[in-house]
Amino acid sequence: MIKVRVCQWGFKEWWILFTALVSSHKKAPERLKDRLARYFHREIVLFNSGRAAIALCLQFVRQTKKGKTEVIIPRYICTSVIETIEKCGFQAIHAPVNDELNLDITALPAFISDRTAAIIAPHMYSCSADIEAIASLSREKNIFLIDDAAQVFGVKHAGSLLGTFGNAGVLSFAQAKSIVTGIKGSGGALLISDPELKRFVDDNVASYERNRVSFSRIVEFLCVYKWRGIFETAHYYLDRIKTLLQVNKPTDDYEPRKIAYLDAAIALRQVDTFNQRYSQTLQRLAIYQRELSQLPFLSLPQIANETRYVSRFIVRLASESPKAFRQYLKEHGVASKLTYLNGSKLYDGTADSGLLELPLQDISTADVQKVCNVCQQYSKHLTDQEVVENNNVTR
Ligand SMILES: Cc1ncc(COP(=O)(O)O)c(C=O)c1O
DSSP states (O other): OBOOOSOOOOHHHHHHHHHTTTOOOTTHHHHHHHHHHHHHOSEEEEESOHHHHHHHHHHHHHHHSTTOOEEEEESSOOHHHHHHHHHTTOEEEEEOBOTTSSBOTTTGGGGOOTTEEEEEEEOGGGOOOSHHHHHHHHHHHTOEEEEEOTTOOSOEETTEETTOSSSEEEEEOBTTSSSOOBSSSOOEEEEEOOHHHHHHHHHHHTTOOBOOOOHHHHHHHIIIIIIOHHHHHHHHHHHHHHHHTTOOOOOOTTSOOBOOHHHHHHHHHHHHTHHHHHHHHHHHHHHHHHHHTTOTTEEOTTSSSSOOOOSSEEEEESSSOHHHHHHHHHHTTBOOBOOSTTTTSOOOSSTTSSEEEEOOTTOOHHHHHHHHHHHHHHHHHHHHHHHHHHHHHHO
């Protein structure tokens, strides 16, 4: 089975994990902070998650924009962002997305009101949103802008790195991103552009505890990422049994903390090797684009016009059911993933429907070609079916 993997680690990442038995990696957070500060030319604060960075920004916004209650986000987004907004006492306002699944700048002004405190603009699966235009609109309307680069690293828009627009930027190092250290609160960063926010953050984060990487998180990461198959199934059922027996301890994985030493050490390595993964990903995407762009039953919303880096590969089906396609892929040895919220429902004319995720990270170009072959077979299967149906009608 060709799997949808959630990260690409080399030998060194596994070595860092292994040596955590004897080394604390205590210097890693400071090194990572310096590395990111030099890269982004921003003040950097490291956390255990991207949502911890967003939450701190929203706490600042509560203080500085009194009486404003709404935060605008794209309608298609990771649910953790919605949960964080609500936890911070704001109402999430869901604005439409464009074909690339990012905030639609033409629709955005209609969603801004006297109640708007902030806009969170992610770059879905690493595709850049129209962040320069969003930043200029936010400045004009005096709205706090979070350039949410949780899913992307090392991509520029209008000459500047994503994450550096607006008042603050956010990175995440959890699974299926560009930089991956683990799962469930395995790291994130706040990129500060606003000096007032910097003072607020300094006053608040000093009291944060340092996160620790638990043994169970490592086991879960290995089952979900590395071994998968029977281990993933066993892990799933073990978890269900624990829930039924009520021996599942409530976890506080996302309680805001400073990044764990081990996560910082792995993140540093992932940052240093990003360029290599970037070019390997581009090679895989070039194959997908060459082989799939002519197929009539699907479109490639992220790479329709150019081959560019994405961290996850999404296709859109205009008339077929993504779930039926998923089943066909599975029967032919290709795993796929349903997308956020209800994105894998039947296409209904909106950009956030008809979607399915195909394997991209950590697979060989031969496997990319195999996935393409199965997609081409499915296309032929649909055409043959159509011919049979037409013949039945004319008979
Ligand atoms: C766009 C976006 N923002 C923020 C987050 C939150 O990141 P974390 O899981 O590190 O809290 C995510 C997580 O997937 C995300 O996709």
